[in-house]
Amino acid sequence: xxxxxxxxxIDDLKSNPDKTEPWDGVRNxxxxxxxxxxxxxxxxxxxxxxxxxMPGVVGIMTINxxxxxxxxxxxxxxxxxxxxxxxxxxxxxxxxxKYKRKLKRTISLAELKEQxxxxxxxxxxxxxxxxxxxVTKKEWDxxxxxx
DNA sequence: GCCAACGTTGGC
DNA sequence: GCCAACGTTGGC
Numbered sequence: 001x002x003x004x005x006x007x008x009x010i011d012d013l014k015s016n017p018d019k020t021e022p023w024d025g026v027r028n029x030x031x032x033x034x035x036x037x038x039x040x041x042x043x044x045x046x047x048x049x050x051x052x053x054m055p056g057v058v059g060i061m062t063i064n065x066x067x068x069x070x071x072x073x074x075x076x077x078x079x080x081x082x083x084x085x086x087x088x089x090x091x092x093x094x095x096x097x098k099y100k101r102k103l104k105r106t107i108s109l110a111e112l113k114e115q116x117x118x119x120x121x122x123x124x125x126x127x128x129x130x131x132x133x134x135v136t137k138k139e140w141d142x143x144x145x146x147x
Numbered sequence: 148g149c150c151a152a153c154g155t156t157g158g159c
Numbered sequence: 160g161c162c163a164a165c166g167t168t169g170g171c
Contacts, residue, residue: 004157028166051157109158127164129156 001061001097002050002131010047010059010102019099020064023132024072025080027092031132036067036093038134045097046135046143048123049106056108057143065096103147117142 001023003009013021026032039045040063047059069090072078085091112118122133135143 002157055158127156129165131156 001045002048004051005049006052009049010099013047013059013061013097013099014102016099020096021098022065022070022096023094024070026070026094026131027080027082028130028132031130032093034132034134035095039063039066039095041066044100044140046140047097050131054106054108056106056110056112057103058106059102060100061097062100063095064098067093067095070094105147107143107146111146112143115142115146 008021013019023035026035043063045061045063046057047061049055049058069087070080070085070092072080073082073085073090073092074087075081076083082091109123112121113124118124118139121135121139122128122130123135
């Protein structure tokens with residue numbers, strides 16, 4: 001899962017009182033579908049910093065609460081307000097994540113791209129801008145082996 | 148249903 | 160700040 005550290009970073013998550021956070025504001029259907037259908041409580045997630053000096057994997061989280069309607073879609077004062085999302089038929093879904101640990105170092109996008117083993121990884125495919133995307137078990141283990 | 152125009156993402 | 164690559168919108 002990607003976040004711009006200037007908006008919400010791994011340290012922000014770590015410093016939350018209960019170390020959890022509703023992953024709100026996602027307005028992409030593919031990303032929504034993954035949060036709604038695929039992510040189960042206890043699943044492990046990489047926290048990825050995007051749009052910053054060193055984009056890359058910075059930490060590990062778990063899914064703390066499975067998919068439920070994104071309340072920011074109903075709030076006219078929220079920048080992610082979506083008037084087309086009817087509270088009776090919510091359009092946007094989020095999950096709660098929980099801090100697990102930071103990686104010992106940032107495993108940068110540049111470094112990931114150097115790994116032949118990871119060439120088929122979703123994150124590294126051309127033009128992929130999804131903020132939520134799947135990681136296979138093998139990719140997960142390989143990335144952690146770089147730590 | 149097509150597709151041009153526009154908006155967004157995110158690396159560089 | 161640039162721009163490639165998508166996604167969305169809306170006229171037809």
